[in-house]
Structures are given as C-alpha cells and as structure tokens.
Amino acid sequence: MSNRLTAQPGEIIDRSTSLSFTWNGKAVTGYQGDTIASAIAASGVDVFGRSMKYHRKRGILTADHWDPNLFVQVGDEPNVRAGSRRLEAGMEVSTQNVWPSLEFDLGAANQLVGRFLSSGFYYKTFMRPKFLWPLYQKVLKKFAPGGRIHWETSTHGAYDKRYVHPDVLVAGGGPAGMGAALAAADNGASVLLVEQYGDLGGHLLWGNEDQRAHGADLAASCRAHDNIEVLVDSTVTGRYDHNWISIMQRSHDIAPERLIKARAGVMVVAPGLVERPYVFAGNDTPGVMLSGATRRLINLWAVKPGNRAVVMSANADGDAAVGDLKRVGVEVVAVLDARKGESIVCVAGKSRVSKVVLNDGRTLNADLVVTATGWTAPTSLLNMAGDRPVYDATAARYFSNSLPSNILATGGITGDGSTAELEAHGRATGVLAANRALRRRHDRVAQTARSNDPAWDKPAEMADSRTPLNRVPHPECYRSTTHGMVDFSEDVSSKDLIQASKEGFDSIELMKRYTTVTMGPSQGKLETVNAAAVLAEANQVSMAEIGTTVWRPPFAPITLGALAGRIHEPVRRSALQDWHDAHGAAPLLAGQWVRPDHYGDPMEEADNVRNNVGLIDVTPLGKLDLRGPDVSKLLELVYVNKWSKLDIGRVRYGTMVAEDGVVSDDGVTGRLGEYHWLMTCTSSGAGAVWEMLEDWLQTYRPEWQVHVTAVTGGLTSINVAGPHSRTLLERIVEDVDLSADAFPYFSVRQGTVAGVSDCIIWRIGFTGELSYEVHVPSGHALHVWEELLAQGEDLGCRPFGVEAQRILRLEKGHYIVGQDTDGLSKAPTAGLGGLVKLDKPDTIGLPELKAAYERTDLPILVGVQTDDPEIVPEEAAQIVDGGSNTILGRITSSRMSPTLGRSVCLAQVDPSLAAAGSSITVLLADGRRVTATVQEHHAHVDPEGARQRV
C-alpha cells in the first residue's frame, strides 16, 4: 500500500528520478530527495525498529535528524539516521536492534519483566553474584542496541579534514540564520553558513506558499553572495576556546565525511527550535508523531502520515498541521486545544495506534496522533561558550543568560516572531557580528609584525541595539495524567524518573546518570525539558529550581573515521633514499625518517665493515651549524664535559643531560674555525636539542653571540667505515692529508671529495673501525656516494644499513641514548665516569649531577655475555635475583655478534651486580632463566680501541 500523495506544492522530491533500494530484503522504490525514512514510510511501513530495553515497536516520531526511532543499518554502515540521511539508489537498509526479526523479537519479553529493567537496573540487577559477571556481559551484549560493525569492510574508506577562518560563522540556515549571513556579508565580513539538513530554509521549507517563496529567495541570495560560503548537510558540532569550532560536513565530493575546523571571529547561533514530545501512556506507539514530523512528511516528501488523526495543539505549528492534514485528505477526528486544557490521556495499539483516550472521557478510533506541545531550545553551542540557560515559565522554554562577545544568538532560540521578524532579528545580528568580527580581524593584522599597519581603519565599536524578539506565552505541556516515555532512545519513562527521585537521585545531574535519561543518541534534544519537568513534579519545585543538565560537545555525533581524518604524517628522506630503494634496501621507519635497515644480510654487511670497508647513510644524524665568538661557552653549558680548550680541527664526544640530571642526548661536535663549529646529536633528539639551544640563547644568555642553523637535511652524512676506509678516501679526497699523523683520531678537516668542495670529514669510530664521516652538501650526495662505491669496488666497498651499524656499535659497546638509557638514567648510570666535570660554575643539571655522583644505588650500564653463547636474550628481558623474582635490571641491547660468533648485550644492572665477573640471571620471554656474566668493559670487541686508532 503506497502512502505517497499526489504532487504537493512544496515537495522536494524529484518524481522523475526513482531510486530502488531494499528494506529488510524487500525491494522498495523512492525518489531523489527522499530521506530513507520518508521513502520507507511512503511504501506503507509503520514500524521501523524496536526500542532499546523493552524492544517495543517504534515508528516515525520527528522525521528529522533527532528521531530516536529511525536508526537503521545501511549495508555495512551501522546507526544511520534514516530521518535525515538522503536516499541513494541501491542502499540495503535493514532494522537494527531486533533478534531474530522485526516482527518477532525475543527481546520484547523484556516488557513482561520491566520491573527488573527500571532505573538503575544495571547497578541493581547485575551486581551479584560476582562470578556471573562474564555471563551477564555476554547476554546483555546480545540485547545491546546499535547496528552491526562489519570487520571485513571499511565503511567509508576516505575521510578528510579542512581548516577555515571565516569572520562570521552562522550555525543554522533558517530565516534568521540566512538574514544574519546576508547582513554580515553585506557589511564586509567573510561568512560561512552551515545548515544541518540538505537545503537552506529551515522551517520555511515546510511552511505555506509565502514562506516557501521567501525562504527560496533568501537561500538564492546567500548562494549568490561572494562573501558567503554555504555548507549544507553539515553540522556545527562543537565550540571551544577562542571560537575554535568543529563542523561535520557530510556528502562531500571527495570524502563522505569531512571534519572542518574553523577559527571564527564571531559565531552566530541560529539553530531554531526542536519540537518536544508529550508524555502519556503509549506515546511511543507507531502512529504517534510530532506536528513537525507530520508537516515534513506531507509537505517535503508527499507522504500521507495516516488516515484518521487526533491532533493536540498548543501552538500555531499544531494548528498549521491540522490544515496540512485536512488538505491532503486525512480525516481529523478531533483537535484538542492544549491552551484550553484539552489533552490526550493514553493511546492503545501495538504496531499502530488504534484508539485514543481524551481527558474529557471520550475514546476515539484513530491511527494517527499528532502533538504540538512546545519546544526545546537547542542551546548546546551557547552552553559550550559558558552560558547557563534560564527557564522562562511564560514561554515554557529556556533562554540564554549571558554570552561572550564573540557569540551571538538569533532566531527561535531567542524568541518568537513572524518570518519577517525572525529575518529582521537575524539581519540586525549579522550587522553586529560583522562589526565585532572586523574589529577582531583588524586587531589580528595589527598584531602581526610584518603587517602591523592594516591598510584600513578599525571600525568603531557598535552597540547591541537589536530589538529582542517577543516571547510568546505558551502553556507548560509536559505530561498527561499517565506515564509515558521521556527518553525514547534509552527507554526511560516518567515513572522511572519519579522512582529515581524517590530513591534520592533528585538532582537533574544525578538523575541523568542514574537513569540514563538524555544520554542516548538524541542527546537531550527531545528529552531534556520533559525530564526536568517530571523531576520538578516529583520534587514539587519549579522548573527554574531544577536547572538543566550541561550540554557538551558534540552537538551531533561524529564518526571516529572523521575525527581520525586524513593523516598528515610527512616522512623525511635523505638525498640517497631513492638509491637505497633502488638497491633493495629494506625500509626502516625511524622517527621522522625512512632509512635503509639492510640490503639483504645485515650480518654479512657487518662482517664486511670489520674486514673491508662499508658505507652507511647517516643523514638523519642531527646537525647544527654553530657560529660566533661565544660558542664554546654554550658548549660548556649544554654538555657535561669540558669544551673551552678544543683546538681548531679537533672533534670531541659530549653527553647532554637535562636540568634533572637525566641523560638527554649525545654526539660529537667539531671545531671548524675560530668561530665555526658543527654539532651533531641523535636523530630523534635533533629537534629538541635545537630548541634547547635556542631557549638558552634567547632566554637566559641573550648576551651571548651565537648563531644556530639546523643543517641536518642540508648535509648528507656518509660514514665510511672499515680497515680499507683510508685507502678508499685517499683515492677521491684531493686536498686533505689523510695519513694517521696528519689526520689523527677525533679530528676534523674540510676538503674536496670526488670533486665536491666544502665537504666536512671527521674521523670518529661509532662502529669501532677506522672510519670517516663525510658530510656532503646534499645536492652532490648521490655523486659522492656512487663515486665511493665505484672507487672502492676492488676494496670490497659495499653499503650497510642501520641493523649492521647496530650490531657493530653493540660489539664495540657504544650505548644509544634512549635505548640503553631511559627517562631515569642519570649520568653515573651511563658510565660516563671521568667525562663529567662537576667543577664548572654552570652546566645544565649541575646540582643533580653532583647529587647523583654521591649516590651508590643508581643502576649501572654494563657489558653482559650469556654463558650459553647461542642465547640472545630479548631486549628489555629482565635480570632477576637467582632465587626470587626481584628485578635487578634489564637487558637494554642484544645481538648475535658475527665477529665473535656469540651473543653480546648491554644491560642496566643493580650496582651490587656491576662488578666484572658477576653472575646474573636473565628471565627470557618464554619463562626460561639463563645465566650470564658481567664483562669488564662495555666493549665486547677491541676494548682498547686498537682498530680505530690506526
């Protein structure tokens, strides 16, 4: 049976475009412009789903975004709001929250045991016995509301984010919102106009002919205005400090959902009003709907909502609904004027209303009950700006109390009026908003150093001289003489609320949390005022004394996908990374960088460095160019060791600690000239070290003359390591004497490498071999790298990756900050010993360093070898007391050593175990305990350093 009416004058459906879809497996046809709900209703369906707790049959209540009964599954997407989601061809729509089917639902048995599901039932019913909790959880999950997530498919695939900076953001595209947008735009402000539904117009869309025409004119003006950007099917979901505003945009071309973050000068809040249900027995029966739902169904989608109607009206909108019903041939059997005390007592019917009992004693046959009993002012966005709305008994709704200057409200949320009055108030608000926003823009430009002389004058401050909208008296219609649903999405009735009050949960905030009223998907848009009214009745106090719950973000739900959005995570690549990729390097993501982990066999790569010569790209090493007469003072301050007497041409290793004495970074720094130094630091610490140096130079030592330039990416760093490294470099370095006497260990030279001038070469030994680190201007890096490989072919020169380097450095016992130290490791733990100089007048963390060296209980970093050479303990394996499980340390690094043919480790141990030869017990991940022995040195290979000092 089709409920589709003949063409209606204001309908927004396009009858020339039919859309086929399925509803619970049956083929249904709707039109372009339909919502999912309107298309299903047009096909004659009354029951859309089952309620959450009692599994009562439910139908259309509000026919908009807030309808608590219209949550459906669409394909693999759960919890779709059928009241606002536009119909698309091919949708597979099905009911949620039914088991096994919509017609026969086992959960409906809950209605019989309702007393167990009353307020606080979770706390009362499922507390004891405790051992049954897992079972309770399993059973409750079966009955939990909500759709099905399909793990195999991604619901949407792509999400996006956008940032905007409008002078004026208008939330709500009704007559007041459009008026505000137009006036603000006419006054020079850039405007973003955000409308929740698919078209601008608000309630004018389902109004009379004049209203529709006027709404269309305003909408056309908004769309045509150069200063206005219009977003439809988009919701302002939150307002945060300094007018940081989140908007959920749906149905965008490039992504189904897009999170927009706006920094608005002024936000104009014009959400209109949300119609409120009336509380009576059976008020959730299919066929009971609000006047707005009736009018939208008839006027927007040409759907006949029923055949015999009883209308209860307390306002002009209810009266208009009567007119609409009569116009389309619905028999209106009674109109109850709530302003005269006429009301509904209860209705009967399960799948559809059949009988209506009135308070004058009559019982009428009807299949449609329409109520128009008042409004909820959706003050969420005002709440989020700090406002606490106040109840006005005369108008029977809440109004804002005090707003910050960058928030203005207009439209139905501030009062009542004709279309012209609403628009006029909106326009006056828009003028004021533009004035405030442009003054802010002027301040912003004036605060920016390079443009602190705006090319225009700051507008004079305008007073708020708007004529307020009237507050039309409205009867306080909340509950009949019977009990009914207050919260449709949570199945909370007025009886539950009164019971909660009797149990002592008699403040609105307590009652909300105890009964879950207003906590469902409608988030109080339909329930808040009725809940407060029932509580006022139970407590026998006025509504004003009850207050309201606080509305927090989001105003409407945001999907997690939209919040995650498109992830912008840039990856840094050295100038040689393309070469690594082309030569089979396994990529390793290390902090911001992608690096070559190995080129096939890291053990073989390490072996080649020990025996021949290897190249590794160490560009991510942090590099800072330091210039000025006071650099040595800065080094003296930021490193724990001495720096004042470093000669030109020398490099030195240094360790940094933070002000709390914890090791924070390390690296070598070389002196290139009288006033020129190059500092290196760890790859992961490069940014932090730079910021730390700037902090000292700007904040505490502004008199020091030092200029810091980050050159990490500008210089490509190539470590040439192995016994043949000198031979190799001698073939391509032109102007530097590389002999052992002329270029000793820990020295630096500048010279020409493979024809590239201005290279920096220093001789250091992270791998423990004779090695040179060559810093090449990045534009020439690939040439130098390829030339090194070509010239070194007969020497066995091959690239090696990060893994081989880690093996080599562990064999050599060089610790890595952050790997072998942690957030509690002070200088003594790292075994810095004589490196730390405590007699300096100032160095970072000096008092903590002094204190640390007086302690005897700090863990010590030691070299460790397992007694079984084949066992490589996992990194972070615990070192325990042999007899008990007392933790006495942990393995910090471990590898199989290709040079020694056995496993080698570094470990942090309790000082009682730190002496060479101590036997320790290592607890492996699989539970085995193995013995190991503490070594004399950190270095397992060549502790004397003979290999690197040749």
Added chain:
Amino acid sequence: MIVVPCPNCGPRNSGDLRNCGELVPRPDPSAASLIEWREYLYMRKNPADWVTETWYCRGGCRRYFTIERNTATNEIRGQEAS
C-alpha cells in the same frame, strides 16, 4: 585549541607553538641547595588565575616569548619576547 599571540607571527593556533609552562626563575646552580633546585624543577603554582608563561613559536619564527594567560578562562594579555 586556543590562539596565542606570537610577537612576530601574530595570533597563531597553539598547535603551532609549544607551551613551555609557567615562568620560573632559574637559581644559580653553583649556589643552590638541592631543595631549591628541585623547587625550580618540579614545583609550580598552577593557579586557576593569571599566570606568566613561556611559549616557543616552533612552527614559525622560533622565538621564545612570554604571555599572561588566565588558566580559568584562557584570556590572554601582555606579550613580550623573552
């Protein structure tokens, strides 16, 4: 996300900057007792009121500067390069 006025770059989203916390004077490390030093390290007033705090314009001009901010309302006044 609040807006923080950088003396060079103008008002910026706080995500472009780094909050370095309340301005705390650093004692002379060669003279300070360990107690005084640890007050400098760890003890903050953290009032629900006006504080003077340091920010670093990490995404822009890389200047450190101080502002006065009301931690209860996020109102900001007074701004100078440190």
